[in-house]
Amino acid sequence: MKKLRFGVIGAGGIARTRTIPGIVLAGNAELAAIMDVNEKLLAEMAQQYGVKGYQSAEELLADPQIDAVYIASPVFAHLEQVKAAAAAGKHILVEKPAGRTAEECAQMLSACEAAGVQIGVGFMMRFHTYHRQLREIIAKGALGQIVSARAQQVFWYPDIPNCWRQQKALSGGGALMDVGIHNIDLIEYIVSSPVKRISGFTQTRTISYDVDDVCNLLIQLENGAVAYIDGAFNMHAAPGGNLLEIYGTRGTVLIQGSIGQQEAGDPKAFYMDEEGKRQMLPLQGDFGNLYQKEIEGFASAVLEGRPVPVPLTEGMHIQRVAEAAYQAQAEGRTVEVEEG
Numbered sequence: 001m002k003k004l005r006f007g008v009i010g011a012g013g014i015a016r017t018r019t020i021p022g023i024v025l026a027g028n029a030e031l032a033a034i035m036d037v038n039e040k041l042l043a044e045m046a047q048q049y050g051v052k053g054y055q056s057a058e059e060l061l062a063d064p065q066i067d068a069v070y071i072a073s074p075v076f077a078h079l080e081q082v083k084a085a086a087a088a089g090k091h092i093l094v095e096k097p098a099g100r101t102a103e104e105c106a107q108m109l110s111a112c113e114a115a116g117v118q119i120g121v122g123f124m125m126r127f128h129t130y131h132r133q134l135r136e137i138i139a140k141g142a143l144g145q146i147v148s149a150r151a152q153q154v155f156w157y158p159d160i161p162n163c164w165r166q167q168k169a170l171s172g173g174g175a176l177m178d179v180g181i182h183n184i185d186l187i188e189y190i191v192s193s194p195v196k197r198i199s200g201f202t203q204t205r206t207i208s209y210d211v212d213d214v215c216n217l218l219i220q221l222e223n224g225a226v227a228y229i230d231g232a233f234n235m236h237a238a239p240g241g242n243l244l245e246i247y248g249t250r251g252t253v254l255i256q257g258s259i260g261q262q263e264a265g266d267p268k269a270f271y272m273d274e275e276g277k278r279q280m281l282p283l284q285g286d287f288g289n290l291y292q293k294e295i296e297g298f299a300s301a302v303l304e305g306r307p308v309p310v311p312l313t314e315g316m317h318i319q320r321v322a323e324a325a326y327q328a329q330a331e332g333r334t335v336e337v338e339e340g
């Protein structure tokens with residue numbers, strides 16, 4: 001089978017723990033090279049995987065053995081690296097949030113369109129088998145009209161000196177940009193309807209950094225359904241993990257633990273059948289590796305010349321929703337999402 005050869009820019013962090021193992025497991029992808037500013041980490045990982053280790057993105061991008069890049073550097077570095085990768089003719093999978101602002105995403109899109117390369121965003125929770133099954137079940141109407149939903153992702157993230165994620169100028173935001181956007185995207189994906197308006201709170205309440213440590217948001221989707229999104233750096237997840245809840249006129253789905261980096265979860269789901277009897281909703285727990293699935297989805301689309309599964313146009317929309325959420329907090333009102 002033809003394989004998409006990946007270069008990884010920003011090889012520590014999530015690339016090291018999850019996505020590089022996902023590339024290695026993927027049947028249609030290959031790890032060709034890595035780049036990181038941390039020389040010790042670069043040397044260790046290049047040796048561990050037996051691949052080339054580059055000290056600059058420019059060197060990696062000049063390598064003709066690389067078809068695509070996975071960018072998992074801190075968010076402030078994404079824009080320049082995406083532009084350089086596009087100019088070098090490489091397809092791009094960039095981690096979420098793609099940029100600090102929707103304007104940065106728009107610049108990335110222009111660069112990729114001009115270069116004729118594809119760009120996808122790392123919303124890997126869309127690849128969870130329960131989330132995919134739910135999207136299909138809901139599209140077929142088995143839960144009736146979707147009335148409301150909730151997606152929660154919280155953890156404890158204390159102040160760490162020089163941490164880029166805790167400085168707004170480097171990250172674009174805190175709990176909302178880190179985990180809130182994952183779950184806004186997830187609700188849109190499962191319910192197949194985009195966010196139209198948003199209200200709620202993004203606050204720094206507990207920890208002394210200049211980004212939000214908690215967001216509590218109400219989003220209304222185009223189809224009228226309302227979802228509660230809570231993301232936090234100042235709480236500990238309940239035993240069993242974070243919560244996903246979907247409420248429809250004919251059924252309810254509650255899953256603990258499908259939100260996060262593991263393909264896992266404990267669902268409780270029912271629907272009312274034609275005779276008005278309550279039936280269990282069969283969700284098949286055929287678990288694998290979310291990052292392998294994400295890489296395989298991206299690679300097969302690029303290799304077969306189809307649009308990538310999570311295009312940056314959708315990532316840019318989520319960024320606009322996040323900006324509307326910050327505006328809702330600043331102005332104390334409900335804000336319509338502008339599509340630009």
Ligand SMILES: NC(=O)c1ccc[n+]([C@@H]2O[C@H](COP(=O)([O-])OP(=O)(O)OC[C@H]3O[C@@H](n4cnc5c(N)ncnc54)[C@H](O)[C@@H]3O)[C@@H](O)[C@H]2O)c1
Nearest residue numbers: 010011012013014036037038072073074077095096097122
């Ligand atoms: N989808 C997910 O599951 C998930 C999970 C965590 C993080 N992320 C995203 O991945 C990205 C990275 O987050 P992280 O938690 O891995 O960060 P991190 O700080 O843990 O790791 C970033 C890595 O990039 C390197 N780096 C720093 N500056 C660089 C530069 N200019 N060029 C190349 N490499 C550079 C660092 O040395 C480090 O190895 C962010 O966009 C984040 O939101 C996604």
